[in-house]
Amino acid sequence: DGLQSLDLFLQKTRTGQADFTQVVTAPGKDGQAPRSKTSSGTFEFQRPGRFRFVYLKPFAQTIVADGQRLWLYDADLNQVTQRAQAQALGSTPAALLAAAPDLQALRAEFTLQASVAPQDGEGLDWVLARPKSKDGQLQTVRIGFAGTQLAALEILDSFGQRSMIRFSQVQTNPTLPAATFEFKPPAGADVLRQ
Amino acid sequence: CAQPAAAPAGPDAAQRTFWSGRLALQVEGQPSRSFIAAFELQGHAHTGSLQLSTPLGSTLAQLHWNPQGARLHTNNTIEEAASVDALLERGTGAPIPITALFDWLAGLPTPMDGWSTDLSAIAQGRLSATRFSPEPQTTLRITFER
Numbered sequence: 001d002g003l004q005s006l007d008l009f010l011q012k013t014r015t016g017q018a019d020f021t022q023v024v025t026a027p028g029k030d031g032q033a034p035r036s037k038t039s040s041g042t043f044e045f046q047r048p049g050r051f052r053f054v055y056l057k058p059f060a061q062t063i064v065a066d067g068q069r070l071w072l073y074d075a076d077l078n079q080v081t082q083r084a085q086a087q088a089l090g091s092t093p094a095a096l097l098a099a100a101p102d103l104q105a106l107r108a109e110f111t112l113q114a115s116v117a118p119q120d121g122e123g124l125d126w127v128l129a130r131p132k133s134k135d136g137q138l139q140t141v142r143i144g145f146a147g148t149q150l151a152a153l154e155i156l157d158s159f160g161q162r163s164m165i166r167f168s169q170v171q172t173n174p175t176l177p178a179a180t181f182e183f184k185p186p187a188g189a190d191v192l193r194q
Numbered sequence: 195c196a197q198p199a200a201a202p203a204g205p206d207a208a209q210r211t212f213w214s215g216r217l218a219l220q221v222e223g224q225p226s227r228s229f230i231a232a233f234e235l236q237g238h239a240h241t242g243s244l245q246l247s248t249p250l251g252s253t254l255a256q257l258h259w260n261p262q263g264a265r266l267h268t269n270n271t272i273e274e275a276a277s278v279d280a281l282l283e284r285g286t287g288a289p290i291p292i293t294a295l296f297d298w299l300a301g302l303p304t305p306m307d308g309w310s311t312d313l314s315a316i317a318q319g320r321l322s323a324t325r326f327s328p329e330p331q332t333t334l335r336i337t338f339e340r
Contacts, residue, residue: 024251026234029243037214053250059216059337061249072249074230076320076337077218081228093250137252137269155252158269163251192220192228 001114002127005145007103012148015046016097017174018167020053027160043167045098049085050181053094064183065094071183080185083194093141093155093165096129109133110141118142118154120164212236213299215319215338216249219288222331229288233336239293246286255286289325289332298323299338 021040028034039058045051053063060075065085073080085099100106106129115128124144131138137157144152149170155163185191212235219229231246231254241260247253256267257278264278266285275281283289297304301316308327315321319340325332 022251024247026245026253055249058339061216063249072230074216074218074249074337077216077230077335079218079220079228079230079335081230134270137248137254155250157247157252159253159256159267161247161251161253190220190228192226194227194229 002125002143002145003112003114005125005148006106006112006127006143008148009145009150010047010100010102010106013047013150013172015044015173015176016150016171017044017176018042018150018170020165020167022163022165024161024163027162044176044180045094046176046181047098048101049099051094051098052180062183063094064181065098066181066183069183071185073183073185073189078186078189080183080189080191081194082183082191093138093153096141096143097150097153115142117144118164121152121154124151210300211238211242213338215336217246217290217337218335219290220333220335221287229286231288235292235295235299239296242292242296244282244290244292246288257282257285257292259292290334291323291325299336 020043021038023036023038025034025036039055041053041055043051043053049065049067051065055061062073064071068085069082070085071080071082096106106112110129110131113128115126117124117126121144124146127143129141129143139156139158142154149172150167152167153165214234216230216232221227232249234245236243244257245253246255258265259278263274263276264281266273266281268285273281273285278292282292291306291309294304294306298311298313298321301313303311303313309323309325311321311323313321319338320336322333322335
């Protein structure tokens with residue numbers, strides 16, 4: 001079931017690389033139809049503690065966790081923010097995948113249980129993770145596996161906004177150059193602490 | 195022919211009531227601080243809502259206002275106040291002048307005391323504004339889907 005897949009994933013997967021498509025759906029407010037926004041890009045991670053989300057469409061934004069700091073670069077705004085990773089990651093979905101060394105470490109931050117598939121999440125083995133810290137932004141995170149390969153992430157935040165991330169072209173344990181998780185601010189971009 | 199001071203972003207700019215995009219705030223200080231978020235702005239200066247969310251898609255704050263007052267909902271607190279601008283700054287540390295923002299997004303350089311605006315790239319869906327007073331100096335940059 002999902003928990004076994006997660007356990008095996010955490011044991012066997014040190015690095016990973018995939019394309020992703022993300023659909024964020026805000027709950028329909030007072031009668032309006034729910035609005036959803038789609039974005040896509042690439043995702044790489046190296047456990048523990050490093051990952052890189054590169055959003056390509058509809059706009060260019062890069063998020064890098066280099067092990068100490070979390071960097072965010074927005075190309076249109078030409079601005080970079082950086083903050084300590086420990087304080088930033090806590091109970092975010094990225095922490096689930098990239099930061100936690102093993103299941104026990106994950107259980108410190110989340111209660112974990114095998115889960116039924118969420119809407120449009122059939123055919124995968126799912127784990128439901130509920131953050132233990134109550135002041136976080138997240139209600140639940142579900143991780144979907146195809147066997148022991150990461151396939152999807154469903155994030156429900158405390159406002160009821162749902163984000164479904166689907167991974168494709170997944171490569172497990174590719175060799176990734178060290179520079180993948182180093183962030184070099186582009187020339188001319190303002191770099192500031194959050 | 196005479197070029198209007200700042201051509202509105204599009205024919206229906208005045209009636210438009212929904213904007214979405216990203217905003218970046220830079221607050222000068224020791225050290226300077228910055229804040230980047232995705233936003234959705236809806237409605238009008240007198241009645242509307244603003245949602246701020248992280249790039250990864252989780253909501254940071256929701257602000258609703260009408261002539262009776264404003265309400266800010268962050269992860270686990272709900273605050274209410276008379277002025278929407280003051281509430282947003284107090285609740286999120288982000289001094290975004292909601293009342294003037296609707297005009298700026300529509301390409302109208304409505305003056306806001308303490309702020310100067312640059313709407314020269316409004317047709318490309320970009321604007322920036324700097325608050326000189328009160329301290330600390332704050333620069334707001336917005337890129338929005340036209």
